[in-house]
Amino acid sequence: MKLLLAYSLRNVWVRSSTAGLTIGGLALVSLILLAVLMLGNGLNRALIESGSPDNVLLLRKGATTEIASGIYRDQAHIVRTLADIAHTSGGEPLAIPELVVLISLAKSGAETPANVVVRGTRPDAFRLRPQVRLRQGRTWQPGTTEIVIGTQIATRFLRDGIGTHLRIGKRDWLVVGITESQGTAFESEIWGDVDQLMSAYGRDSYSSLTLRLSSSSAFQSIDDAIAADTRLLLQVKRERDYYREKSMTMATFIRLLGFTFTFIFAVGAVLGGTMTMYGAVASRTREIGMLRALGFRPRQILSALLFESLMLGALAGLLAIGGGMALQFVTLSTMNFSTFSELAFRLTLTPTSALATMGFALGISMVGGIPPAIRAARLSVAAALRAPGR
Amino acid sequence: MTPPVVEFQRVTKSYFRGEQEIPVLKDFSLSVPPGRFLAIMGPSGSGKTTILNLVAGLDRPTQGTIRAAGLAVSQQGESDLARWRARHIGFVFQFYNLIPVLTASENVELPLLLSTLTRQERVKHVQAALGLVGLKDRIHHYPRQLSGGQEQRVGIARAIVSDPTILLADEPTGNLDRTAAESVMALLSRLHRELNKTILMVTHDPRAAEYAQETLHFDKGTVASS
Numbered sequence A: 001m002k003l004l005l006a007y008s009l010r011n012v013w014v015r016s017s018t019a020g021l022t023i024g025g026l027a028l029v030s031l032i033l034l035a036v037l038m039l040g041n042g043l044n045r046a047l048i049e050s051g052s053p054d055n056v057l058l059l060r061k062g063a064t065t066e067i068a069s070g071i072y073r074d075q076a077h078i079v080r081t082l083a084d085i086a087h088t089s090g091g092e093p094l095a096i097p098e099l100v101v102l103i104s105l106a107k108s109g110a111e112t113p114a115n116v117v118v119r120g121t122r123p124d125a126f127r128l129r130p131q132v133r134l135r136q137g138r139t140w141q142p143g144t145t146e147i148v149i150g151t152q153i154a155t156r157f158l159r160d161g162i163g164t165h166l167r168i169g170k171r172d173w174l175v176v177g178i179t180e181s182q183g184t185a186f187e188s189e190i191w192g193d194v195d196q197l198m199s200a201y202g203r204d205s206y207s208s209l210t211l212r213l214s215s216s217s218a219f220q221s222i223d224d225a226i227a228a229d230t231r232l233l234l235q236v237k238r239e240r241d242y243y244r245e246k247s248m249t250m251a252t253f254i255r256l257l258g259f260t261f262t263f264i265f266a267v268g269a270v271l272g273g274t275m276t277m278y279g280a281v282a283s284r285t286r287e288i289g290m291l292r293a294l295g296f297r298p299r300q301i302l303s304a305l306l307f308e309s310l311m312l313g314a315l316a317g318l319l320a321i322g323g324g325m326a327l328q329f330v331t332l333s334t335m336n337f338s339t340f341s342e343l344a345f346r347l348t349l350t351p352t353s354a355l356a357t358m359g360f361a362l363g364i365s366m367v368g369g370i371p372p373a374i375r376a377a378r379l380s381v382a383a384a385l386r387a388p389g390r
Numbered sequence B: 001m002t003p004p005v006v007e008f009q010r011v012t013k014s015y016f017r018g019e020q021e022i023p024v025l026k027d028f029s030l031s032v033p034p035g036r037f038l039a040i041m042g043p044s045g046s047g048k049t050t051i052l053n054l055v056a057g058l059d060r061p062t063q064g065t066i067r068a069a070g071l072a073v074s075q076q077g078e079s080d081l082a083r084w085r086a087r088h089i090g091f092v093f094q095f096y097n098l099i100p101v102l103t104a105s106e107n108v109e110l111p112l113l114l115s116t117l118t119r120q121e122r123v124k125h126v127q128a129a130l131g132l133v134g135l136k137d138r139i140h141h142y143p144r145q146l147s148g149g150q151e152q153r154v155g156i157a158r159a160i161v162s163d164p165t166i167l168l169a170d171e172p173t174g175n176l177d178r179t180a181a182e183s184v185m186a187l188l189s190r191l192h193r194e195l196n197k198t199i200l201m202v203t204h205d206p207r208a209a210e211y212a213q214e215t216l217h218f219d220k221g222t223v224a225s226s
């Protein structure tokens, strides 16, 4: 049936101006959907994938965020002695108490400053979160007021990068390195020495403690051990769950908004596609009558016309995915509602979202193509042969 | 005596526009022996096209039976009719009805897609048909690159490529100038003489009708033969 294929393809080609409009419309809608999906992917990456599967986050009972949480030094000490915690090659338990504070930073090119997360931690944090890597410079010397900044901070706030002096708490800090972390939330953070940060803020308790399990299945026993110790009064969460909960509201909101838009535009696109295909059928009524007179079945004509709309859909899908590739270079920032800090993320194209977009484009081109194709197949042959036109 | 290849037995055909009945054929009988070249003439609206449509099973009689190429056409289901049409009926239209996005040879190949022929066999048949109508050198031309007469010859090649039993031609010269019409008519009568095709041709042109063995004159419901 190569000939019928050629027939459909050349019909699309011949009507390229109207077909082009339809393809453009379909592509635009598909691109909107793809952008929503990419937004979701980017948020996921920034928030959920910030957590590592084997990491466990400890917060004060009742606290929902690191900012609002507190862990005393002796509590942290007890936790570090528990079994089931992974150890570094030096024999240290991989359990790091951290202080998280917010500072207000002037954003380059913007009037209002934004909140930025400063995390007091230890150099082992790079072992705990292997997705965070130094891109430039070096890490801070323990016991000094040196800091490293995430790449998003470097591009959006501290353009001068390494060598910049910054006031945090009551001290002056020096940027000595820039980190990157595969699009996760850590790219929007500043890291430094935890003890220096605590004294800069006059605090004597940490915010949270993150530890690496010796094995993924050890979660229950850590959870039990901490619950059993009345001195601890801490809640235990897998790091991924923590980030997932944190991002839930925002991700849902963005998705809802995006899908609403997509839906509205999709209705328009289906109508547009239907009009194009109706036009294609109407101008070809006599031709279709002729094919029926030769002995072609309604079903064969239906498939040729559907194939034609699918071609339109496929072209639109490809265009949309091309657009999505360009969108990958866009970075968006939003207020992270749970920490009130600035969070930047990239629109992220995944194979799944590309496939979904192609499916969507094909789907709505089908929906648009079916009614006219059915109409064409049902035409009375004698009446179709009397029709005017091409 | 050989049985007729087309036979109308007391066929009545009316169209209905709501309540209103528009009678087209009334108690019409016709018998066409195999290999006959029959011209059908008559004023506009007298039912000439309707007859061709009834023969091909594209339309159904209100009453009576129609047999064509061995099949009781008026009693068949749609898909049986489609299969039978592909095998036994070739159509030549006034406006050629070539598909503009397909080349001459592709247009001619169309009916063969409904056969079981292989690709090579199809190509051979197409070349033979286009050779017969004298258009071997126009195989890769699109309809818009052909003259009206050439387009109609492609239309005829398409009608005969599957070697059908009956050729139905509805005003095949209606859209052509004198010379083009003459070459199309010469071609049809050659098909009739050399390939022994049964041809039913509707025409307004007495010159065209002269090529036929017999002419059926329709006038306001009455039929006269000459």
Ligand SMILES: Nc1ncnc2c1ncn2[C@@H]1O[C@H](COP(=O)(O)OP(=O)(O)OP(=O)(O)O)[C@@H](O)[C@H]1O
Pocket: A383, B015, B016, B017, B022, B024, B042, B043, B044, B045, B046, B047, B048, B049, B050, B051
């Ligand atoms: N689908 C239809 N519904 C109603 N009336 C119809 C329909 N098809 C044909 N008719 C009527 O039937 C009559 C015969 O039509 P037909 O096309 O057979 O005439 P014709 O002899 O071929 O005319 P012409 O020389 O103009 O082609 C006409 O009066 C026409 O209006």
Ligand SMILES: [Mg+2]
Pocket: B048, B049, B050, B170
């Ligand atoms: Mg007519």
